[in-house]
Amino acid sequence: TLEWVQMLVEEGPSRGVFLLLTARPGFKAEWTRRSWMLVMELSPLASRAATDLLRQTAGDAKLPAALIEHIIRETGGNPLYVHELTRAVLESDDWRQIPAGASNVDLSWMKIPATLKESLAARVDHLGPAKALLQLCSVLGREFDYEQLRAVSGTENEAALKQELNTIVQSELLFRRGSSANPSYTFKHILIQETAYNSLLKSKRKELHLRTAGIIEQLYPEVAQTRPALLAWHFSEAGEPVKAVAFWTQAAQQSLAAYANLEAIKQAECGIDMLKLLPDSSSRLASEIALQSLLGTALLAARGYAAPEVRQVFTRAQELCEKLGDSPQLFRVVVGLWMFYLISGDFEEALELSHTLIRIAETGKEPAHLLQARYCLGYTLYYRADYQAARTHLEAAMADEIADYDYAAQSASGDDTRAHVRIVLAHLNWHLGKPVQASRYMDQAVQIAREGDHPYGMAFANFSAAWFNVLRRDITASLTYAKAAIELADEKGFRFFQPLARFMLSWAEGRQTRTDLVPRDLQVVEKLNQCIAEARANGSRMGHSFLQFVAVQDMLSLKQCEEAAASLEQIRSSMEKTGEKFFAPEYFRLQGQLSQLRGEAAEQSIAHFRNALERARRSESKGLELRTAIDLAAALAAQNQASEAEQLLDGLLQRFAEKDDSSDFRQAAQLLKNLRKQLKSR
Numbered sequence: 001t002l003e004w005v006q007m008l009v010e011e012g013p014s015r016g017v018f019l020l021l022t023a024r025p026g027f028k029a030e031w032t033r034r035s036w037m038l039v040m041e042l043s044p045l046a047s048r049a050a051t052d053l054l055r056q057t058a059g060d061a062k063l064p065a066a067l068i069e070h071i072i073r074e075t076g077g078n079p080l081y082v083h084e085l086t087r088a089v090l091e092s093d094d095w096r097q098i099p100a101g102a103s104n105v106d107l108s109w110m111k112i113p114a115t116l117k118e119s120l121a122a123r124v125d126h127l128g129p130a131k132a133l134l135q136l137c138s139v140l141g142r143e144f145d146y147e148q149l150r151a152v153s154g155t156e157n158e159a160a161l162k163q164e165l166n167t168i169v170q171s172e173l174l175f176r177r178g179s180s181a182n183p184s185y186t187f188k189h190i191l192i193q194e195t196a197y198n199s200l201l202k203s204k205r206k207e208l209h210l211r212t213a214g215i216i217e218q219l220y221p222e223v224a225q226t227r228p229a230l231l232a233w234h235f236s237e238a239g240e241p242v243k244a245v246a247f248w249t250q251a252a253q254q255s256l257a258a259y260a261n262l263e264a265i266k267q268a269e270c271g272i273d274m275l276k277l278l279p280d281s282s283s284r285l286a287s288e289i290a291l292q293s294l295l296g297t298a299l300l301a302a303r304g305y306a307a308p309e310v311r312q313v314f315t316r317a318q319e320l321c322e323k324l325g326d327s328p329q330l331f332r333v334v335v336g337l338w339m340f341y342l343i344s345g346d347f348e349e350a351l352e353l354s355h356t357l358i359r360i361a362e363t364g365k366e367p368a369h370l371l372q373a374r375y376c377l378g379y380t381l382y383y384r385a386d387y388q389a390a391r392t393h394l395e396a397a398m399a400d401e402i403a404d405y406d407y408a409a410q411s412a413s414g415d416d417t418r419a420h421v422r423i424v425l426a427h428l429n430w431h432l433g434k435p436v437q438a439s440r441y442m443d444q445a446v447q448i449a450r451e452g453d454h455p456y457g458m459a460f461a462n463f464s465a466a467w468f469n470v471l472r473r474d475i476t477a478s479l480t481y482a483k484a485a486i487e488l489a490d491e492k493g494f495r496f497f498q499p500l501a502r503f504m505l506s507w508a509e510g511r512q513t514r515t516d517l518v519p520r521d522l523q524v525v526e527k528l529n530q531c532i533a534e535a536r537a538n539g540s541r542m543g544h545s546f547l548q549f550v551a552v553q554d555m556l557s558l559k560q561c562e563e564a565a566a567s568l569e570q571i572r573s574s575m576e577k578t579g580e581k582f583f584a585p586e587y588f589r590l591q592g593q594l595s596q597l598r599g600e601a602a603e604q605s606i607a608h609f610r611n612a613l614e615r616a617r618r619s620e621s622k623g624l625e626l627r628t629a630i631d632l633a634a635a636l637a638a639q640n641q642a643s644e645a646e647q648l649l650d651g652l653l654q655r656f657a658e659k660d661d662s663s664d665f666r667q668a669a670q671l672l673k674n675l676r677k678q679l680k681s682r
Contacts, residue, residue: 006031044077053079057086074190081191120195127171130164131196134173137185138197139208141230145184151215152208210238228254229267236270241277245287248274252294256414259455259492261302268295285324292317293329296336300413301456304496306343306539314340331360331369335411338376342383343496345541345578350380368409368417371397375421382424383542385581385619387431394425408452415457419448423464430471431582433622435660442468459488463497466504467543470550471623473517473663479508499534503547506531510554517663519554525563528554541578545571549586556593564594585621588612589628596635606635626652626664633671637678646675 008019009031032039045053050072054063067089075081124131136153137144146165155161165185168174173192178184187193197205213234217224224231224247232247248271255264271291278284296313303309314336321330334357342350357373374397381390398421401407407417422445429438442465449461462485469478482505489497510524511517519525528551532544548571555564572587574580592608609632616625629652633645649672659665 009034009037045079045082046077047072050075050077050079050082053082054086057083058090061090063089076189078189081189085191117195120191121199123171123173123192124196124199127168127173130167131199133161133164134168134196135200136208137168137174137187138193139200139205139212142190142193143184143186145178145182147182148216148220149185151219152212154211206238209234210240213238213240213243229263232267232270236274239277241274244274245271245278245291249287249290249294252291252298256294256298259301261298262493264298265295265302268292268298282324285320289317289320289324289329289333292320293332293336296333297414300336300339302493302495304343304494304538304540306340306496306541308539310336311340311344331357331364331366331372334360335372335376338380339413342376342380343540343542345544345580347380347384347579351377351384354380367400367402367405368407370400371407371421372411372417375417375424378421379424382428383580383582385584385621387428387620391425391428391432394421394428397421398425408454408457413456413460415454415460416448416452419445419452419457419461422448423461423468426464426468427471430468430623431619431621433626433656434658435472435623435656435662435665436658438468439472439660455488455492456494459485459492459494459497459501462488463501463504466501466508470504470507471546475508475511475514475517478504482508495538496540499531499538500540500547503528503531503535507550518557522558522560525551525554525558525560541574542580543582545575545580545586546583548574549583549590552590553593556590556597559597561594561597564590568594581619583624585612585615585619585624585628588615589624589631592631592635602635602639606632606639609635622652622656623664626656626668630664630668630671633675637675642675642678646672646679649675 005019005021006029008017031037044050051068054068054071063086071082071085071089075085124134127134133153137149140148140152149165150158150161153161165174165176169176169185173188175186175188176183177186200208213231216231216234228247229251232244232251235241235244235247248267252264252267252271255261255267268291272288272295275284275288275291292313296310296317299307299310299313314333317329317333318337321333334353338350338353338357341347341353354373354377357369357376361369361373374393378390378392378394378397381387381393398418401418408415411417411420422441426438426442426445429435429441446461446465449457452458462481466478466481466485469481482501485497485501486505488494489501506524506527510519510527512520528547532547532551535547536544548567552564552567552571555561555567568587568590575584575587588608589612592605592612595605595608596602609628612628613625613632616622616628629648633649636642636645636648649668653659653668653672
């Protein structure tokens with residue numbers, strides 16, 4: 001074929017033929033120098049052009065930004081690679097699992113498509129004698145330096161090594177950077193590295209990994225310290241499970257500390273896989289407990305408290321702890337299980353685990369254990385509407401805090417438990433009629449989270465503050481905190497917080513004005529219900545009665561009576577199954593509003609309001625009592641019972657130890673003022 005092309009070119013331009021030829025880098029021929037031949041060096045596509053090509057290839061599929069960036073980076077702007085790798089991605093549904101806006105995603109499922117393998121393999125084969133060196137380079141990783149390569153190669157002919165390296169660089173399979181003494185090398189594409197690596201025989205590959213791991217560990221201890229995952233990979237591929245497990249554990253710990261949760265999940269799973277190659281022993285059990293605990297912590301952050309795999313991992317870790325005996329990991333493992341059952345809405349199991357944590361903590365007298373155990377018990381009791389008992393445990397936890405002590409060490413999510421204690425106390429004090437103290441606790445929680453600078457802790461604090469301000473019906477504050485929570489959740493891929501924080505944002509954005517609690521339209525309710533459905537899809541059940549009551553309130557404001565009635569019955573059924581009681585009086589208050597909208601007898605709606613009021617009093621929730629009293633007082637006044645209405649509101653407001661400027665207080669105060677005017681005018 002080349003002879004035919006040369007003959008055609010040599011005939012010159014007189015034939016009137018336009019001939020377009022392409023060749024790989026490095027192709028040389030004398031006839032390319034003719035005056036009628038134009039030689040153009042095709043550079044890789046710029047990032048924007050490569051992205052345009054990718055989007056054209058993807059068509060209507062909306063690939064996540066993180067995936068697009070990964071493809072562009074790994075293909076180096078080569079149009080063929082961009083096109084083929086994008087097509088391969090589209091053939092898999094794995095890309096659909098990537099959270100929108102996530103930057104830290106696991107893309108290990110991406111494989112080189114068959115259409116590229118042959119092309120890449122041909123380029124590797126064309127290297128001739130230098131192919132063996134490229135294969136060795138592929139074992140070292142995507143990036144490596146000359147000294148590491150020389151040490152691993154074991155060569156006695158350094159001149160030949162450098163000559164073969166130059167051949168590979170000139171073929172544009174490797175890039176060279178840095179000083180002439182110890183330059184660094186990078187594979188032009190990860191696809192080329194994988195092709196060279198896969199062309200090695202397994203026995204040879206294993207030998208090279210073992211040699212590489214030994215040399216790095218011996219001669220480059222700083223690499224072993226800063227890049228334990230690299231050593232873990234080499235020892236794994238070399239079939240050395242003991243050292244592989246140690247380095248995978250170190251790598252997972254390092255990734256968790258950097259909040260790289262998806263990497264931590266992968267590394268912990270790799271370590272657990274390597275453990276299967278070891279015989280049963282107490283050291284193997286201890287190693288698996290450590291890895292399962294790390295895996296559970298990473299799963300909590302990446303996939304949410306209620307993901308099924310969280311329960312599986314922490315249950316396995318608990319079984320191992322009990323099998324091994326008195327393991328120091330047991331407490332943290334039980335905390336992880338408690339979180340799963342609480343968020344899943346299994347309050348009975350969560351309560352039992354809370355008491356287990358108290359027993360472990362009281363035996364060991366470890367301050368972080370005591371704080372965490374009391375928090376777990378207090379939080380569980382809060383959802384069961386046992387407010388006074390919950391307050392007792394949480395205030396005891398706060399009273400025993402030690403200055404400058406690490407209260408993040410025993411938290412399953414890795415952030416400061418002191419912030420969690422204050423978050424629950426904020427919600428509790430709203431119920432207990434101390435709104436000012438409640439706001440102080442929430443401010444303290446946010447401040448502790450900011451000082452800790454832990455992304456998960458910050459996401460939780462902002463989300464909880466948004467929830468607290470929806471509870472207070474403070475539109476501006478809930479809007480601010482919800483946006484902050486969503487930003488962190490999207491950035492770090494915290495799936496648990498994403499739909500719940502959007503619920504708070506949708507509620508705040510859906511009001512007619514910043515001071516008007518009435519929703520704009522039915523789309524607000526649809527958004528709220530969609531967020532609840534997404535949270536339930538994540539396995540979350542805790543606190544959903546409150547969320548659904550908020551949505552029902554908007555339905556009633558928009559006179560959607562039948563939809564509200566159906567939702568109320570669904571909430572009642574769910575509360576009976578889970579035992580979640582912290583907002584149970586709202587069911588009867590909203591039934592009263594529904595009765596009014598349906599035009600039923602006034603006595604019926606008043607009966608519902610009285611029932612709600614009595615239940616709020618029995619649970620000692622002054623917050624819910626005040627909210628219900630407003631509706632009951634208005635209903636009584638409409639039935640010419642203004643005197644009873646006035647006494648009801650006046651007596652209740654007198655029993656509040658604190659007053660604040662929340663919507664409920666303003667509404668109650670204004671209604672009381674109107675009632676007194678009405679009575680005075682008689």
